[in-house]
Amino acid sequence: MNKKKVISLVVRYSVYGLVALFFFWAIRNHYFDYIFTESTTFWHLVKQHLQLVLVSSVLALLIAIPGGILVTRKPFRRAEWVVSNTVNLGQTIPSLAVLALMISILGIGFQTAVFALFIYSLLPMYRNTVAGIDSIDENLIDAARGMGMKPIQILLRIELPNAAYSILAGVRTAIVLNIGTAALAYVVGGGGLGVWIFTGIQLFDNGYLISGAIPVTLLAIFVDYLLRLLERLIVPEGSKPPQEL
């Protein structure tokens, strides 16, 4: 036990040390300067990045969660196999390929990037919704029916509250991935912080690269934290997994 603790402490503080070292190195070399010298462009790119993530995530949310609920209803159970595999297929296509394909249909720009990100967010959200609802003990549904709950009451009072943890975990995964993937939007002219990252790569300019990449990372960590807080608020006390503190 004690040995484990020591190891975990050593690992944790080494990582902290490396991160601190990285920032020290970056600041020393003035790699973050573009954020301040070109602050108008920077905030414009951040805004674009957030718009990409927000629009695509909300769209995915509106499709994936109701979709997941629908295929777990009895009359649509048979469709689950088809739907799940179609969504899985969407995930297997490499992101760059999706972008390239979409250019030929939607052209270049914001809408193409949003569409690609939307496709990417569908799977984690959909799959966690289905898994969350499926994981509910069959006996609970039986008890609910036996007590005279209507299907809609079972969904709202039993299924969704008890699947909430899983569904929200899917949403969190999808959005955090989305923040990272949105950097690729630059490739199809969708803007966002990817503009600086790719500029940095093309010009071998660490300043642009880091001024673009680090804000994306921090954004992902920050959003992840916010969504965890939301999770704590939404998931009912009794349905939280026991190890959560």
Added chain:
Amino acid sequence: MITFDKTTKTYEGNVTAVKGVDFTVEKGEIVVLLGPSGCGKTTLLRMVNRLESISDGKITIDGQDSMSLNQTALRRKIGYVIQSNGLFPNMTIEENTMIVPDLLGWSKKDKKERFQKLMEMIGLSGEKFGKRYPHELSGGQQQRIGVIRALAADPPVMLMDEPFGALDPIIREKIQDEFLQIQKEVKKTILFVSHDIDEAIKMADKIVLLRGGELMQYDTPSEMLVRPKNEFVREFFGKDRAIKSLSLHTIQDLQEMIGLAEFDDAIADTKTINVNHDLRNTLSMLLNQEADQVIVSDDDGNKLGAITIDIVQKYLHYEIKAKPAPVLEGV
């Protein structure tokens, strides 16, 4: 009152789970559906609140055909308890217990009062447990909550599907006793599924013994033990059915029928036993040679007489061989 009238359940592919079963559960009685697994007892139970459809025949509840009633309304006036307690993890104990009253639109005040009353019934503090979640309770406590949840809206009829099956033997016995005590007060019409013979003998006013979806015998536990109708019933209750039947009789029954022996004050190694003790436990005590003389006393401690293995044997002989079969009403 629940009446089964040639009730039949056939699944797709011509598998018949329940074959033309006829019997009546009288008001305020506990009828235990007993039988080996796959005999259709759970299916039969679930047909009452229409969790399973009825293929043929009918089930009437207080004279009304169950198919003529609205399914949701029907279920809300039938209490339903299942083995795995079925408590909803996302709801507190109070919310869980008050689900049916809530569905029926009771006022907040009525629900609160009812909850306190139900918790009193099972000897748990409503204040202390009301805001807790199911996973914070022990298995026995959870099952008790499952039982009072079914009683919440005071339904006339209750269906219990192996309600105590998942509990350890000591807790199970305790909750069985507690439930019989509650039943004395509430007098519900209860259909109870069990695969445990001892539980059935203990809980039942009458037992329905099923095999392969067919009704083998419908009788009081003592009749079934003493006068099995066919070979299956005889075998099902086993070779020790005479001993099992003793748990249905008390020393008092024996005393009224054949009287006790004189006791001898000169014997020093003596044990005293209450007259309300059942004969099965009494017999075990006698066989264990716990004392040279076992004296029977009443609640006030007056010595009524002594009991011996011979007397129990004599009583058993009378019960099984000499006593004329009583006429059962409703069969």
